[in-house]
Amino acid sequence: MTVSPDPAELTAPRDPASYSAARRGGPGVWSLVAFGVLCVLAGAAIATFGPSLLPAKPDLGQLADTALHATEPAEPARIEPAAAPPAAPPAPAAAEPAGSDEVAALSDRLASLEARDAKITQAAAAALSAAALMEASQTSRPFLQELAALEAISPSSSELSAVRRLAEAGAPTRAALAQSFPDYAARAASASHTPGDGAGLLTRIGYALSRVVTLRRVGDVAGSSVDAVLARAERQVEDGDLDSALKTLDGLPPAGREALADWRARAERRAEIDRRIAAIRAQALADLAGLTRPGAKT
Numbered sequence: 001m002t003v004s005p006d007p008a009e010l011t012a013p014r015d016p017a018s019y020s021a022a023r024r025g026g027p028g029v030w031s032l033v034a035f036g037v038l039c040v041l042a043g044a045a046i047a048t049f050g051p052s053l054l055p056a057k058p059d060l061g062q063l064a065d066t067a068l069h070a071t072e073p074a075e076p077a078r079i080e081p082a083a084a085p086p087a088a089p090p091a092p093a094a095a096e097p098a099g100s101d102e103v104a105a106l107s108d109r110l111a112s113l114e115a116r117d118a119k120i121t122q123a124a125a126a127a128l129s130a131a132a133l134m135e136a137s138q139t140s141r142p143f144l145q146e147l148a149a150l151e152a153i154s155p156s157s158s159e160l161s162a163v164r165r166l167a168e169a170g171a172p173t174r175a176a177l178a179q180s181f182p183d184y185a186a187r188a189a190s191a192s193h194t195p196g197d198g199a200g201l202l203t204r205i206g207y208a209l210s211r212v213v214t215l216r217r218v219g220d221v222a223g224s225s226v227d228a229v230l231a232r233a234e235r236q237v238e239d240g241d242l243d244s245a246l247k248t249l250d251g252l253p254p255a256g257r258e259a260l261a262d263w264r265a266r267a268e269r270r271a272e273i274d275r276r277i278a279a280i281r282a283q284a285l286a287d288l289a290g291l292t293r294p295g296a297k298t
Contacts, residue, residue, distance in 0.1 A: 116291070123288040126154045130281040133163075137277050142170045150280070159280050163273070171270040177263070178237045184263040185230045192226040192256035226256055242271040 129150040136143035147167045151160055172180075229251045236245035246267060249260060257264075 120288070120291045122153055123284070123291050126150065127281075127284040127288045129153060130277075130284040134277045134281050137167070137170070137273050138173065140170050140172050140176065143167045154284070157280075159276050159283075163276050163280070166269065166273050166276070171273050172266050174237075174240050174242065174270065177242070177267050177270060178240075180263060181234055181237045184260050185234055188252060188256040188259040189226055189230055191259040192253050224251060226252060230256075237267075242267050243275075246271065 129146070133143065133146045133150050136146040144164075144167045147160070147163060154160070229248060233245045233248040236242075236248060246264065249257065249264065252260070
Protein backbone atom coordinates (compact mmCIF):
# COMPACT_ATOMS: atom_id res chain seq x y z
CA MET A 1 0.00 0.00 0.00
CA THR A 2 1.37 3.39 -0.99
CA VAL A 3 0.99 6.24 1.41
CA SER A 4 1.11 9.70 0.04
CA PRO A 5 3.65 11.84 1.81
CA ASP A 6 2.23 14.46 3.99
CA PRO A 7 3.09 17.90 2.68
CA ALA A 8 4.13 18.87 6.12
CA GLU A 9 6.76 16.18 6.09
CA LEU A 10 8.21 17.37 2.74
CA THR A 11 8.71 20.80 4.02
CA ALA A 12 11.52 21.05 6.48
CA PRO A 13 10.44 22.50 9.74
CA ARG A 14 11.77 25.79 10.64
CA ASP A 15 12.36 24.81 14.21
CA PRO A 16 14.06 21.49 15.05
CA ALA A 17 11.94 21.12 18.18
CA SER A 18 8.69 21.23 16.27
CA TYR A 19 10.11 18.73 13.83
CA SER A 20 10.77 16.23 16.54
CA ALA A 21 7.20 16.48 17.91
CA ALA A 22 5.60 15.97 14.53
CA ARG A 23 7.37 12.72 13.89
CA ARG A 24 6.20 11.26 17.25
CA GLY A 25 2.41 11.27 16.60
CA GLY A 26 0.39 12.46 13.62
CA PRO A 27 -3.20 11.84 12.53
CA GLY A 28 -2.22 9.21 10.00
CA VAL A 29 -0.51 7.07 12.52
CA TRP A 30 -3.46 6.99 14.82
CA SER A 31 -5.76 6.19 11.95
CA LEU A 32 -3.69 3.17 11.06
CA VAL A 33 -3.67 2.01 14.67
CA ALA A 34 -7.45 2.30 14.93
CA PHE A 35 -7.94 0.46 11.64
CA GLY A 36 -5.79 -2.41 12.84
CA VAL A 37 -7.67 -2.71 16.11
CA LEU A 38 -10.95 -2.86 14.21
CA CYS A 39 -9.64 -5.60 11.96
CA VAL A 40 -8.55 -7.66 14.95
CA LEU A 41 -11.93 -7.26 16.63
CA ALA A 42 -13.81 -8.15 13.40
CA GLY A 43 -11.75 -11.35 12.99
CA ALA A 44 -12.44 -12.40 16.55
CA ALA A 45 -16.20 -11.78 16.15
CA ILE A 46 -16.34 -13.81 12.92
CA ALA A 47 -14.46 -16.68 14.54
CA THR A 48 -16.79 -16.70 17.50
CA PHE A 49 -20.26 -16.08 16.00
CA GLY A 50 -19.78 -17.10 12.37
CA PRO A 51 -20.92 -20.77 12.58
CA SER A 52 -24.23 -19.82 14.15
CA LEU A 53 -24.93 -16.87 11.83
CA LEU A 54 -23.93 -18.35 8.45
CA PRO A 55 -25.91 -21.37 7.01
CA ALA A 56 -24.03 -24.66 6.92
CA LYS A 57 -23.20 -26.20 3.59
CA PRO A 58 -25.55 -29.08 2.70
CA ASP A 59 -24.25 -32.65 2.71
CA LEU A 60 -24.22 -33.74 -0.94
CA GLY A 61 -24.36 -37.45 -0.07
CA GLN A 62 -27.40 -37.06 2.11
CA LEU A 63 -29.14 -35.03 -0.61
CA ALA A 64 -28.52 -37.82 -3.13
CA ASP A 65 -29.99 -40.49 -0.85
CA THR A 66 -33.07 -38.36 -0.24
CA ALA A 67 -33.65 -37.88 -3.98
CA LEU A 68 -33.24 -41.64 -4.62
CA HIS A 69 -35.83 -42.59 -2.03
CA ALA A 70 -38.24 -39.97 -3.36
CA THR A 71 -38.34 -41.68 -6.81
CA GLU A 72 -39.31 -45.10 -5.39
CA PRO A 73 -43.09 -45.91 -5.41
CA ALA A 74 -44.71 -45.58 -2.03
CA GLU A 75 -45.97 -48.75 -0.42
CA PRO A 76 -49.77 -48.74 -0.28
CA ALA A 77 -51.09 -48.13 3.15
CA ARG A 78 -52.49 -51.20 4.81
CA ILE A 79 -56.12 -50.74 5.79
CA GLU A 80 -56.79 -52.33 9.09
CA PRO A 81 -60.37 -53.55 9.66
CA ALA A 82 -62.29 -51.20 11.86
CA ALA A 83 -62.68 -52.55 15.30
CA ALA A 84 -66.24 -53.11 16.42
CA PRO A 85 -67.39 -50.38 18.75
CA PRO A 86 -67.56 -51.50 22.33
CA ALA A 87 -70.97 -52.57 23.49
CA ALA A 88 -72.83 -49.87 25.31
CA PRO A 89 -73.09 -50.56 28.98
CA PRO A 90 -76.61 -51.48 30.11
CA ALA A 91 -78.62 -48.52 31.17
CA PRO A 92 -78.96 -48.38 34.90
CA ALA A 93 -82.42 -49.14 36.17
CA ALA A 94 -84.35 -46.00 36.91
CA ALA A 95 -84.43 -45.50 40.57
CA GLU A 96 -87.91 -45.37 41.92
CA PRO A 97 -88.59 -41.84 43.07
CA ALA A 98 -88.77 -41.37 46.75
CA GLY A 99 -92.24 -41.17 48.11
CA SER A 100 -93.86 -43.09 45.20
CA ASP A 101 -96.11 -44.96 47.60
CA GLU A 102 -97.40 -41.67 49.00
CA VAL A 103 -97.96 -40.34 45.49
CA ALA A 104 -99.88 -43.47 44.46
CA ALA A 105 -101.98 -43.32 47.61
CA LEU A 106 -102.74 -39.65 47.00
CA SER A 107 -103.72 -40.37 43.39
CA ASP A 108 -106.07 -43.15 44.51
CA ARG A 109 -107.56 -40.84 47.11
CA LEU A 110 -108.16 -38.10 44.54
CA ALA A 111 -109.74 -40.58 42.11
CA SER A 112 -112.01 -41.87 44.87
CA LEU A 113 -113.08 -38.34 45.80
CA GLU A 114 -113.79 -37.46 42.16
CA ALA A 115 -115.88 -40.62 41.73
CA ARG A 116 -117.76 -39.87 44.95
CA ASP A 117 -118.45 -36.29 43.88
CA ALA A 118 -119.72 -37.51 40.51
CA LYS A 119 -122.08 -39.96 42.20
CA ILE A 120 -123.33 -37.30 44.60
CA THR A 121 -123.97 -34.92 41.72
CA GLN A 122 -125.87 -37.58 39.82
CA ALA A 123 -127.90 -38.55 42.88
CA ALA A 124 -128.79 -34.91 43.57
CA ALA A 125 -129.90 -34.45 39.97
CA ALA A 126 -132.02 -37.61 40.21
CA ALA A 127 -133.67 -36.36 43.41
CA LEU A 128 -134.51 -33.05 41.77
CA SER A 129 -135.92 -34.81 38.70
CA ALA A 130 -138.00 -37.09 40.90
CA ALA A 131 -139.45 -34.05 42.69
CA ALA A 132 -140.26 -32.43 39.35
CA LEU A 133 -141.89 -35.68 38.20
CA MET A 134 -144.05 -35.86 41.31
CA GLU A 135 -145.16 -32.26 40.85
CA ALA A 136 -146.06 -32.84 37.21
CA SER A 137 -147.93 -36.05 38.01
CA GLN A 138 -150.30 -34.24 40.39
CA THR A 139 -151.93 -32.55 37.40
CA SER A 140 -154.36 -34.28 35.07
CA ARG A 141 -152.10 -33.94 32.00
CA PRO A 142 -149.56 -36.49 30.72
CA PHE A 143 -146.03 -36.16 32.15
CA LEU A 144 -143.80 -38.05 29.72
CA GLN A 145 -141.29 -35.22 29.44
CA GLU A 146 -140.54 -35.14 33.16
CA LEU A 147 -140.30 -38.93 33.23
CA ALA A 148 -137.79 -38.93 30.35
CA ALA A 149 -135.62 -36.43 32.22
CA LEU A 150 -135.48 -38.74 35.22
CA GLU A 151 -134.82 -41.84 33.12
CA ALA A 152 -131.82 -40.09 31.50
CA ILE A 153 -129.91 -39.87 34.81
CA SER A 154 -131.32 -42.82 36.78
CA PRO A 155 -130.84 -46.54 36.29
CA SER A 156 -133.81 -48.36 34.86
CA SER A 157 -136.21 -49.95 37.32
CA SER A 158 -139.60 -51.61 37.39
CA GLU A 159 -141.13 -48.51 38.96
CA LEU A 160 -140.00 -46.30 36.09
CA SER A 161 -141.29 -48.79 33.52
CA ALA A 162 -144.69 -48.92 35.24
CA VAL A 163 -144.91 -45.14 35.50
CA ARG A 164 -144.23 -44.76 31.75
CA ARG A 165 -147.49 -46.55 31.01
CA LEU A 166 -149.34 -44.25 33.40
CA ALA A 167 -147.60 -41.08 32.22
CA GLU A 168 -148.94 -41.37 28.70
CA ALA A 169 -152.47 -40.34 29.77
CA GLY A 170 -152.17 -39.10 33.34
CA ALA A 171 -155.07 -39.25 35.79
CA PRO A 172 -157.63 -36.91 37.37
CA THR A 173 -156.47 -34.98 40.38
CA ARG A 174 -157.58 -35.93 43.87
CA ALA A 175 -159.65 -32.78 44.04
CA ALA A 176 -161.47 -33.69 40.83
CA LEU A 177 -162.16 -37.19 42.12
CA ALA A 178 -163.52 -35.86 45.41
CA GLN A 179 -165.75 -33.43 43.54
CA SER A 180 -167.28 -36.11 41.31
CA PHE A 181 -167.68 -38.78 43.99
CA PRO A 182 -171.10 -37.71 45.40
CA ASP A 183 -172.83 -38.22 42.05
CA TYR A 184 -171.32 -41.63 41.65
CA ALA A 185 -172.15 -42.49 45.25
CA ALA A 186 -175.82 -41.61 44.63
CA ARG A 187 -175.84 -43.90 41.61
CA ALA A 188 -174.24 -46.64 43.65
CA ALA A 189 -176.79 -46.22 46.44
CA SER A 190 -179.68 -46.32 44.01
CA ALA A 191 -178.30 -49.37 42.25
CA SER A 192 -177.64 -51.11 45.55
CA HIS A 193 -181.29 -50.61 46.61
CA THR A 194 -182.80 -52.08 43.45
CA PRO A 195 -185.51 -54.57 44.57
CA GLY A 196 -185.10 -58.15 43.55
CA ASP A 197 -187.50 -60.22 41.56
CA GLY A 198 -189.36 -61.31 44.71
CA ALA A 199 -189.71 -57.81 46.22
CA GLY A 200 -193.13 -56.62 47.25
CA LEU A 201 -195.12 -53.67 45.99
CA LEU A 202 -194.08 -51.29 48.75
CA THR A 203 -190.42 -52.08 48.17
CA ARG A 204 -190.74 -51.30 44.51
CA ILE A 205 -192.60 -48.03 45.22
CA GLY A 206 -189.91 -46.95 47.68
CA TYR A 207 -187.21 -47.73 45.11
CA ALA A 208 -189.00 -45.65 42.48
CA LEU A 209 -189.22 -42.70 44.85
CA SER A 210 -185.50 -43.04 45.76
CA ARG A 211 -184.55 -42.54 42.13
CA VAL A 212 -186.29 -39.16 42.16
CA VAL A 213 -185.02 -37.98 45.56
CA THR A 214 -181.95 -39.65 47.04
CA LEU A 215 -181.46 -39.41 50.77
CA ARG A 216 -177.98 -40.58 51.85
CA ARG A 217 -176.18 -40.18 55.10
CA VAL A 218 -172.66 -38.77 55.09
CA GLY A 219 -169.78 -38.66 57.56
CA ASP A 220 -168.45 -41.42 59.73
CA VAL A 221 -171.38 -43.79 59.79
CA ALA A 222 -170.97 -47.10 61.52
CA GLY A 223 -172.31 -50.31 60.07
CA SER A 224 -172.12 -52.26 56.84
CA SER A 225 -175.15 -50.87 55.06
CA VAL A 226 -174.80 -49.29 51.64
CA ASP A 227 -175.28 -45.79 53.05
CA ALA A 228 -172.69 -46.40 55.77
CA VAL A 229 -170.10 -47.72 53.28
CA LEU A 230 -170.63 -44.83 50.90
CA ALA A 231 -170.50 -42.30 53.71
CA ARG A 232 -167.15 -43.57 55.02
CA ALA A 233 -165.70 -43.80 51.52
CA GLU A 234 -166.73 -40.24 50.72
CA ARG A 235 -165.04 -38.96 53.87
CA GLN A 236 -161.84 -40.78 52.96
CA VAL A 237 -161.90 -39.38 49.42
CA GLU A 238 -162.25 -35.86 50.76
CA ASP A 239 -159.24 -36.49 53.01
CA GLY A 240 -157.21 -37.61 49.99
CA ASP A 241 -156.86 -41.19 51.19
CA LEU A 242 -157.80 -42.94 47.97
CA ASP A 243 -156.32 -46.31 48.93
CA SER A 244 -158.50 -46.51 52.03
CA ALA A 245 -161.58 -45.32 50.11
CA LEU A 246 -161.14 -48.00 47.46
CA LYS A 247 -160.89 -50.68 50.14
CA THR A 248 -164.04 -49.36 51.80
CA LEU A 249 -165.99 -49.44 48.54
CA ASP A 250 -165.25 -53.15 48.23
CA GLY A 251 -168.05 -53.63 50.83
CA LEU A 252 -170.77 -52.55 48.37
CA PRO A 253 -173.01 -55.09 46.69
CA PRO A 254 -172.23 -55.96 43.07
CA ALA A 255 -174.81 -53.48 41.73
CA GLY A 256 -173.26 -50.63 43.72
CA ARG A 257 -169.68 -51.53 42.64
CA GLU A 258 -170.78 -51.62 39.03
CA ALA A 259 -172.30 -48.13 39.32
CA LEU A 260 -168.94 -46.85 40.63
CA ALA A 261 -166.79 -48.70 38.03
CA ASP A 262 -165.90 -45.60 35.96
CA TRP A 263 -164.98 -43.48 38.97
CA ARG A 264 -163.11 -46.38 40.55
CA ALA A 265 -160.94 -46.90 37.44
CA ARG A 266 -159.82 -43.26 37.44
CA ALA A 267 -159.26 -43.30 41.21
CA GLU A 268 -157.16 -46.47 40.98
CA ARG A 269 -155.07 -44.87 38.24
CA ARG A 270 -154.47 -41.81 40.39
CA ALA A 271 -153.59 -43.92 43.44
CA GLU A 272 -151.09 -46.02 41.45
CA ILE A 273 -149.38 -42.95 40.00
CA ASP A 274 -149.01 -41.39 43.42
CA ARG A 275 -147.80 -44.63 44.99
CA ARG A 276 -145.18 -45.44 42.37
CA ILE A 277 -143.81 -41.90 42.05
CA ALA A 278 -143.64 -41.59 45.82
CA ALA A 279 -141.52 -44.74 45.89
CA ILE A 280 -139.25 -43.38 43.13
CA ARG A 281 -138.76 -40.10 44.94
CA ALA A 282 -138.11 -41.84 48.27
CA GLN A 283 -135.46 -44.04 46.64
CA ALA A 284 -133.77 -41.03 45.03
CA LEU A 285 -133.63 -39.22 48.35
CA ALA A 286 -132.32 -42.33 50.11
CA ASP A 287 -129.53 -42.70 47.52
CA LEU A 288 -128.54 -39.06 47.95
CA ALA A 289 -128.60 -39.31 51.75
CA GLY A 290 -126.49 -42.47 51.66
CA LEU A 291 -123.78 -40.76 49.61
CA THR A 292 -123.67 -37.58 51.68
CA ARG A 293 -123.65 -39.35 55.03
CA PRO A 294 -120.24 -39.05 56.77
CA GLY A 295 -118.16 -42.16 56.25
CA ALA A 296 -120.39 -43.44 53.44
CA LYS A 297 -118.72 -45.79 50.97
CA THR A 298 -119.00 -45.17 47.24
